[in-house]
Amino acid sequence: MKEVWTTMASIMGVWAFGQSLLHTVFPPELRFASLKLFHRLFSYFSSYCYYDITEIDGVNTNELYNAVQLYLSSSASISGTRLSLTRGLNSSSITFGLSNNDRLIDSFKGATVEWEHVVTQRQSQTFSWRPLPEEKRGFTLRVRKKNKHLVLNSYLDFVMDKANDLRRKNQDRLLYTNSRGGSLDSRGHPWESVPFKHPSTFDTLAMDPAKKAEIMADLLDFANGEAFYQKTGRAWKRGYLLYGPPGTGKSSMIAAMANFLGYDIYDLELTEVNTNSELRKLLMKTSSKSIIVIEDIDCSINLTNRNKGGGRKNNSYDVASPPGASGGDDCPNTITLSGLLNFTDGLWSCCGSERIFVFTTNHIEKLDSALLRSGRMDMHIHMSYCSLPALNILLKNYLGYEETDLEREAVEEFAAVIDPAEMTPADISEVLIKNRRNKSKAVAELLDALKIRAEKSRLKKLGLKMVEEEEQEKRALDEGSEQLQENINKIADDGKMQQI
Ligand SMILES: Nc1ncnc2c1ncn2[C@@H]1O[C@H](COP(=O)(O)OP(=O)(O)OP(=O)(O)O)[C@@H](O)[C@H]1O
């Protein structure tokens, strides 16, 4: 023990001597340069190189930092002895992480690397466009120089891929929203996220099975199509337009798509976005393997006909301007249709990859043809009123009924009224939920509701037809009396001419 203390004392002595020598031999102005030189010499002779991966890279969040954190959380959970545990708000999983200034050894293709989590207190901020976190966090990766190329060329990509897989497998998918408009939070994100836990799947979605199968096949084809998109020079993205009356399952379909592919959802609230550049910023901050959704596109963007714009230039449209507000190109607080189209189609839409755009609307007829033209939205999906096959799915989901469980008469009665009733799956679900503990009552009540609705829509159609016929008759009468008046005028004119 005594020897150890003696050695320590001599090391301290040498250190103090070195310090005083440095102070005496080198004047203050040379001291910094000489330290730098020592450092260079040390690095030159050292067999290691070091890479710093800071949490914030300039003003943006460093994706690599997040990926490393997640990647190490899987190794840390097995090998670490002192770990930091975190559980995100509303999240169902616990994430392990390296404690502050702790280290972890990892190996890749025979090379050993060392990760250190470095946390330091940030110096008091002088001036910054946005508040930065108080702690400065980062990872330092120590690698043998001979493995440098392996690490830079493959290991970091491997870490990124593994982190993405881990997030999809272990963590809840995320639902992002831009409720702050385009402004950034302290970590440089314009999006706020919550874990996404919507239970809708393609199994629970009531719609025509053939159409459902077609959509699922299309989604799978897209998700597995990296090589195809690369080969054909197309951006790896796909657009779906979901249209149909309220309550036919458009939002449920989006949730089912996300659950099917394991993608995050970015729910873009267009009315919160003020300018095209904000829109672009939001797009740049979305990750791959995600669905970018604009719900009720006809309500968030005023899509009047291009040619009716009066003094408006090119493709410019007000977005979410309050009724009566003039907006226009000279108003800075507008985004334009061309901005939106660039968002989905232009060069910017290709930053990142494997992204799906979904627009929904209740009124497809209100959309500009520019949004509908082929190639813009790859698939138009009509979510319609409940059909017989869709009803069978709802009966199975809510009451546990298989198709064969229903009496033949009941099936026939349902078949006779389901289409004319024009009831949405949401309406039908309501009746079934209410009576789910009493199956026969549920079926009887649903049948009654369908019959009433069918009768109502028959009468409505009849009424509409009568009104139409009446209007036609009136039009014919008006045209007849106009013609008669013209003839009388002509005869009167002819009479005058003869008198003259
Ligand atoms: N096709 C469907 N299959 C299963 N459930 C459905 C379907 N359509 C509607 N529902 C039920 O009705 C509710 C409302 O549906 P959803 O929000 O998906 O409709 P929507 O078409 O998005 O309506 P809106 O146009 O008003 O946004 C859902 O919670 C779901 O329970």
Ligand SMILES: [Mg+2]
């Ligand atoms: Mg909806």
